[in-house]
Amino acid sequence: MLLFCGLSYSQTTISGSVQDDNGQPIPGANIIIAGTSTGTVTDFDGNFSLNTNLTPPFELQASSVGFETVVEAVTSNNQKINFILKEGTSLDEVVISASRTPERIFESPVTVERLGLKEIRNTASADFYDGLENLKGVDVNTNSLTFKSVNTRGFATFANNRFMQLVDGMDNSTPALNFPIGNLVGMTETDVLSVELLPGASSALYGANAFNGILFMRSKNPFNHQGISGSIKRGITSQEAAGDNDYTDLSFRAAYKFSNKIAAKINFGYLKGTDWAATSEVDKINPTNTRANLDYDGINVYGDEVSANIRTEAPDAIKGIIPDVVVSRTGYNERDLTNYNAESIKSDWGLYYRPWENDFEIQYVGKVGTGSTIYQGTNRYNISNFFQQQHKLEFKNDNFFLRGYVVTDKAGDSYDMVFTGININRAWKGDKQWFEEYIGTYAAATLGGATEAQSHAAARAQAESGRYLPGSPEYQSAFNRSINDPDLSTGSKFQDASKYYHSDANYNFSHLIDFAEIQVGGSYRRYSLNSSGTIYTDLDGTIDYSEFGIYTQIQKNLELSDALDLKLTGSIRYDKSEFFDGFLSPRISAGLTVNRNHNIRASVQTGFRNPTTQDLFIGLDAGRAILVGSAPDNLDRYVRTFEISDEGQTLGQPSSVTQTGRVAYENSYSASSVLALADSGNPADLVVANPDIIKPEQVSSAEIGYRGKFSNLIVDFSAYYNKYTDFISQEVVISPFYGTAGDNGLSVAAIANDDYQAWSTYTNSKADVNSYGASIGLSTKVFGDFDLSGSYTYAKLDFDRAKYPDFTTNFNTPEHKFKASFGNTDLFENFGFNIAYRYSDDYFWEATFGNGLVPEYHVVDAQINLRVPSFKSTFKAGATNLLGDEYFTAFGTGFIGSMYYVSWTINNL
Template sequence: MKTILHFLLLLFCGISFAQTTISGSVVDDNSQPIPGANILILGTSTGVVTDFDGNFTLTYAQNPPFTVQASSVGFESTSIEVTQNNQKLNFVLKEGTTLDEVVISASRTPERVFESPVTVERFGLKEIKNTASADFYDGLENLKGVDVNTNSLTFKSVNTRGFATFANNRFMQLVDGMDNSTPALNFPIGNLVGMTETDVLSVELLPGASSALYGANAFNGILFMRSKNPFDHQGISGSVKKGITSQEAAGDNDYIDVNFRAAYKFTEHFAAKINFGYLQGTDWAATSEVDKIDATRTRANLNYDGINVYGDEVSANIRSEAPESIKGIMPDVEVSRTGYNERDLTDYNAESIKADWGLYLRPWANDFEIQYVGKVGTGSTIYQGTNRYYIDNFFQQQHKLEFKNDNFFLRGYVVADKAGDSYDMVFTGININRAWKSDEDWFKQYIETYAGATLGGATEAQAHAAARAQAESGRYLPGTPEYQAAFNRSINDPNLATGSKFQDASKYYHADANYNFGHLMDWAEIQVGGSYRRYSLNSFGTIYTDTDGSIDYSEFGIYTQMQKTIEFNDDLSLKITGSARYDKSEFFNGFVSPRLSLGLTLNEDHNIRASVQTGFRNPTTQDLFIGLDAGRAILVGSAPDNLDRYERTFSLSPEGQALTQQQSITQTGRVAYENSYTASSVMALAETGNPAVLEVSNPDIIKPEQVTSAEVGYRGKFNSVVVDFSAYYNKYQDFISQEVVISPFYGTVGDGSASVAAIANDDYQAYSTYTNSPADVNSYGASVGISTKVFGGFDLSGSYTYAKLDFDRQQFPDFTTNFNTPEHKFKASFGHTNLFKNFGFNIAYRFSDDYYWEATFGNGLVPEFHVVDAQINYKVPKIKSAFKLGATNLLGDEYFTAFGTGNIGSMYYVSWTINNL
């Protein structure tokens, strides 16, 4: 026993002796502390990060000598050899360039931006702290080549290289590897249920097609957001931002944004974190009363349809609706019901509440890690799709389990949502009107009053005025108890014939894996991986054709990549990257997406890159399974088993009843694809009266879209000037788009008789179909960014982006590309992180050329705009705090980025951030 005790005592002493403690600080070349710098024992995974004052303490279970490295984003790394216990290490890091930053998204492996095989944009901790935008997500709009379209205060859509709508299913958004697109809508809704700013480690953005590594939805670009690991970033941090939003239509309103983060490493084996974020403000009010179809028309027009006026979408031809006895005195004109302004259908409350938590386990105290992450988010915002929707108390949750180390990851997660109290504002306006008076009764009163006034000697204008006054008699007015009761009934009723409630409880399950064999071989780096996703759509028949239960389907993909660097001499090298991915949806044939890129490094300051790749995207859940009456048209997805699931019964006109001997007819969604005319030819018939102008449509059912993309680029440094240039050309095949068609209630299109009579009798229905265009669609563009330091330390940067669509609109008048991108964009920023001790500032400027916006809600010109954002900040190291005073749209010139949205005003704020490294 004594021998054993002596042995254990010696062993304990040996273990105690083999402990080395080091401490020190990390500062920049201006002697300012660098918080959040990484301190790492070279050759190991042991390390810490510096605190707010740039200090650190590290204990390592080995005796000296060993080497310690200090690094931080935006600075050049440096190392010091440790030769004794309790040694003090004082690191001075020189500021580097953006070319030295490390990214992982371009090739799924860490590499310098300088050597990336494709274009990549990075938004790190330095940029987040210095952004003049209201938060980090808004700050993305200052990146080169990036468009951020503002749907509302809390819902912004990021896009690159064109083809943008708010339903941006061409662009993927990943948070710690998880897709955060909503299952119901199949696209991300900005950062409404995304990340809190205090937990953001970095943001990377890949513009253009990336299907070769990331699959079907990585068609137009990917946004990667990475959070802070609690093993590396501990402590409690938070921020409070308080200010006002100012808009001519909505006035001045309070704005608050609060973020909180707590993380703790309990042992070398276990760490945990929790985040919470709350934002509340007043949305940008949309108040346009301009007519959607003809901007010269006013509310006095008979068939007025205001952009932000809802309920006036319901219209009828009063001659067609009139009884035979008075049909001869009725004019052949369309008359619409009177609608309600959007501001009477929503309170414009913008709110976001989100929380996430994570448990992190390192069983062997090395790089192998097991993560469980949960995320929940709820909020209120406005979404513009086919109609305008108030997304109220929307709820989304994600749960992930991941196993990973430096060479592999295996993760699985589920994403589920609930629509909460969301509703369609267009149908709310329509059904408040109908709750007061049915469409049949309203038009009957209008027609009878018009006829009586005309027979009494009134002019046509007088007769219309009298008819509308009589039909409108007793109409529910905003603010009255009758109006409020009808409003409440509508937003709680999911039947669009009588209500406007948006219901959904959809989800999807996703798994993906990747293994990097680079550590097992020297001659090349090879990766393999794959993914699987299963959708479960459940909108209770309000969006999809799922009245009988959920719609379930799946897709999968596998990929591989090889990277090889050939060294010609100490300076000249060539990096070759080749990858290919195979994807398969259960509805379509499999598709292979290859990519080949070459990166030629001329020396440490100059790199030239070129790549060719193909990409594809599967039709979305809405493309396949939607079945939604949007008012002006019925949206019907074109999955083969969806065409017969959508069914609707229509009443026939008196002429149609006489012709068919039926009072009504039932159609399925199949008629849109198998018995329809083009919308433009039906309009031509109305103008000319010549049936010969009718063109059969009968669009094909949808299939995957493909793109071939070629890109060249250059990254380099000329003394202190950094240049990043890229140019691309995209050629699309089977371009996915919606096409509005007209289906007659009787007759066969092209028969020259019955179907023409149906059109003449207004016995038809407009459908919005999902199909592939035969049109040749190409796009091309270029961007260049330049950054440098001037006047002894001021940061100056600027970028220019050119984007162009190549498409023959005259040949395909019914086809819309939704390119929605300015031809010219210019951005610039000027600032200093340390103008004098602890004080910095930044000014950002953005210019956008005018462009034409087209989407299912409406089309129109977006005028050019100039925006200036600015901020000043001051650090108080004693209380580990930073204060910022900022303003967005400082010039106060209101603008908008999409047709139909509210004008974007100004925001003024002050923020206090504490202990956020």
């Protein structure tokens, strides 16, 4: 009892509240004993209580995102302190991403965009991830309801491997696809602390994949954010093609600090809805075509990719009456090949240990997620029951971190919808039989006196006899067989169980060295690809390879005068993949602060990116072309046997030929020149392609910017110029089955006889590719306490497309974007609202699935919210795309409709 009393008397208790300068409570504010990691957070009413074994006097610090930090002295036990925090500006918010060290956005050496707790709570979007659409300079392309691709400064498809996404320091790109699939297996909203986005090249600190920007998502530490919180969102999605469908989004968080040494948390999230249906029947190649055309290939119709020249396929005896036209098989609509189920189930947990009750912390974090979505790459894919998990062990304090983690995935029941349509067709009638019946019926009808149109109609009717109709037992049986068969000649299933191991470390010497802040760090990653030959050329076993990098940074603040401060930053990184020579990526920046309210910055840097796993090792027949990666040992691993036409056999060729992927790189013509030959009949139009083996891509980037405050007006401006070298992209080439490209003889005959294969190769452009742009953001208070902000972004590609018609840059970003928001967090007591508007100029989308114009669009999102402190709750009602004008952000996807929802969030501090 004496010991217990002695212990109890040594405890100091401090209590109080935190309010803003309008007298409103600030829930979730951080209360920390200065110089320690001991602290707590305010509850929903802005109140706190803190126990410590420290004896007064000491200092207590209160802080909250969007407010200025306040420090008060603690002089006695049981003291009550009421903090009043003055609302700051967006320039006062602290970011970590730009320099790997905490600093105000105002002083950041490069452009940074940020979503804090305040912005997340008040976003007019359906959730925090969708709220990224409203950030300056950010493009969010909607693949499906649960898969959105974030990008900055152009050059992106849904397979956006130029952009990195980190969750608490872990890369959450999928091992199989090599890019993040939105927030499908990411974070739950109740656990999000902040989101930072770093546009542009960041290789100097973050390595090869940080080529076009990084998204940082940070979660709440259970030492600082305790308790149980949850959110439920219910509503409908409304689309002309899919109708009105239920939408549910649930999240739950529980965190507890057992002592000043041990804390833990667990999160769970569940989302279910119906995806935006893709129902376009416009012809991919010729938009004027309809399903009545002979060679029709609908955008969202699959199976019609299989086509043939019926004169080439006809027997010699009737060739004279068969027209020289291409005919395609009849396909199935996408809506008959998927149920448009959109679902995400994810959970994560963490154990946090502070052995000495200070800033040194050991973390174990585990994350699992599964879901269903639509992914559009070379084809359209139903990602069904996809599963991904991550496990991390990290040691850290304020000056260093050392972490290692593993990321694994499984494709689940995912399948290729294009090949599903193709192979359902083949199930009821093989391609050879279908075209034989078509040609024979056409010939008979023509000889019987039918017109050409009548002969084609009769031919298709006969070839279509026996077709499985959607919904029939025969159709369903063929569908089930296809999606469970990984052989793309007969099925469409994806198999994958790839993984990668990653470790990185960083040490900041600022506590040891006074003259400057110096950091050193590095990373190592090892890939293990395992798709059983369905994506990569790994049929005989896993493909393993590794890469590493090391870096250093020095940062120096110089006080030039009372009114001028100069911040200089220099960093350099060396990266090495086992397949390529090493690269150095330097960055130099300077920021000049004038009168504490104006900051002018400039930076120059280089960046690079290694070819991705798909660039190197893919081996996939996508229908119209075969995708083959160009790693030196990959070219001979993809092997395929092709049939030779009767005309080819009369030239002395065998009935079939076996080729490897090497022919695409060493014996090929450009696709555009083969089309030119078809139009002109002149062999001189053929151009030898033989693309080079892929190597890393480089960029040199220069950026200038300004951040400043004029009374209550905040200005944030940036402009950049990027120059790319060895730009990585895909080039479609045509390889003859016999002859040598450029021989002006046998290979030309092979092209004329349709004895060739189209390949999609991975290579580097010989062209100069440059891009430039600028963004400006303005924010202010109007009518007293209303928040008004707006931004404009300009982006431009500089590339000679006419000179390099076979090379696609995938720039895929509008030239002009405008965004604005208007709201008030306290229109009246505990009631707020927000309205967000987005405008996008039209732009041309190009990707392996197809190319086409994305029209301009205008979108308005809105929400109202009511806080009920007695229930520790916030109720929100909102709508996205409130105007109801359906739009799309990429060629081939479903039109984006509207969403209407209500939500209840409780105790989310």
